[in-house]
Amino acid sequence: MYAIKTLNNIAERGLSEFNNENYVIDTDSEDLGAIVLRSFNMHDMKFDKNIKAIARAGAGVNNIPVSDCTKRGIVVFNTPGANANAVKELVLTTLMASSRNLFDGVAWTKTLEGQGEQIPKLVEAGKKQFLGKEIKGKTLGVIGLGAIGALVANDALDLDMDVMGFDPFISVDTAWTLSRNVQRAMTIEQLFANCDYITIHVPLTEQTRGMINEETLSIMKNGVHILNFSRGELVNEKDMSVALEGGKVGKYITDFPNETVLKMKNVVPIPHLGASTKESEENCAIMAARQVKDFLETGNIKNSVNFPNASLPFTGKRRVTAYHENVPNMVGQITSALSNYNLNIADMVNRSRDNYAYTMIDIDNKVNGDVIPYLEEEINQIEGIVTVRII
Incomplete structure (x- = not known):
């Protein structure tokens, strides 16, 4: 089960995406999976050691310590285009x-309050000062x-x-x-x-x-x-x-x-009204929630500001995801660890972004549950590995 914490009021239509038994919302659980927020300032916030993703229901991420998240292996999403x-x-x-001087004209017209029957004449006489184009x-x-x-x-x-x-x-x-x-x-x-x-x-x-x-x-x-x-x-x-x-x-x-x-x-x-519509807030919340959900359940990444985008169709079998330094032979060392457990690779994707890379590997055969913690630990021991998940 994943715990999802919200740091702002997030539209209910977005939170409803986390609608199955795999999620709980707004909890102080020790196994915090992700945070969904809007403009909350996270720069002085202490991070839960298990947090895997942060999603900003909006485009700007200056309220999130992205560089620190990158070093910790926390995916940061935003929602470009939703608003x-x-x-x-x-x-x-x-x-x-x-262009039509509408704002100035409206403000001036309101100053005529109290002048009764003179208002129409005053309007006709004064409108020329607001000639627009x-x-x-x-x-x-x-x-x-x-x-x-x-x-x-x-x-x-x-x-x-x-x-x-x-x-x-x-x-x-x-x-x-x-x-x-x-x-x-x-x-x-x-x-x-x-x-x-x-x-x-x-x-x-x-x-x-x-x-x-x-x-x-x-x-x-x-x-x-x-x-x-x-x-x-x-x-x-x-x-x-x-x-x-x-x-x-x-x-x-x-x-x-x-x-x-x-x-x-x-x-x-204008008092920062650009994205201030009900529809925009809902679109951003839905998009943020779906991106977090897809990442937690399949490891796929879309619209991350710090991780490379990476996607594979999820078959439901075991998937290994590793976030690591972008250096030679990382993929070879990860696949060697899999071969130590006689695991065959069905599909794989490796994407890089600056100094880091993200690798997803699908396993062709069934994996005994008892093997998973040992495999995860062996991959974690590889120098340059930041985070590992086996889904």
Whole structure:
């Protein structure tokens, strides 16, 4: 039996995936199998020695000590794409609303309360200060064409916008979903120079931190609107403030307000609502639970941020999984241990990621239960082995 601990309120539809006798939810069991969470900060948390997996019901994993988990052999999952539609809808909503000065107009209209019959005349006289512009025929630049970026790009085309995309690491799966009418920017500078609106959909890394800064802003069109629903740190806030004040940037729409952002001119601060829909929370919870369940029951790994993805059809016979250093002869030593017990290999997969690798081996013949602890111990004795499981 596996104990599953939750560190945030996880949608019931996700937890219902753990619906058989092999699981118990929210327990302090000594045999804790996995943790499912959203934004809980785990950096100061002590890890149970038996924990095998952590699943973040969302995309970002900065609240999880991923490096430490990697060294301990704990798989960390996230749920890319599960909240993509929710974020896409908010991106397009705010793109149109900010272009029409809707937020400022609504806020101004509310100040007319108490002026009775004069309100209609005041509205007609004051509406000219909120003259906006239509997005039809304008060019939208999409930086990052993952699950969210691709949806934004495709739907913007349906709104009669021209769309230019930049992503040097686009996956084959995403490329299949992306409309052929999305123009490809060969460089990010090309996108900066040609777009009326720019929306950012990349992870925060040392390479992307502060990617919107004085230098890149100088390349852009005057009055450009910039939308940031990825991470606040992608934008140099000091440089953005100067650009807004001088009119280089017409509007900055961000899902990550702070004291500095709230003082900026022409900023649209959104209280981190990108994935805040019932449907998104349920999708993320279901995806996280299924990934954990599949790993615990079969050893298969999908959407891990620290382990290599690896999958084999599970036959129900014995399966050996080993997480180990990515060095020569590891697989040979593991298979030698199996041969010591006259076990024949039916199928095998070995995948590496940076300094570590993950090996799954299916056994062709039945394995006497008494053999398992000895086999597991023998594999554990191999230098470079981090964790071993026999399923």
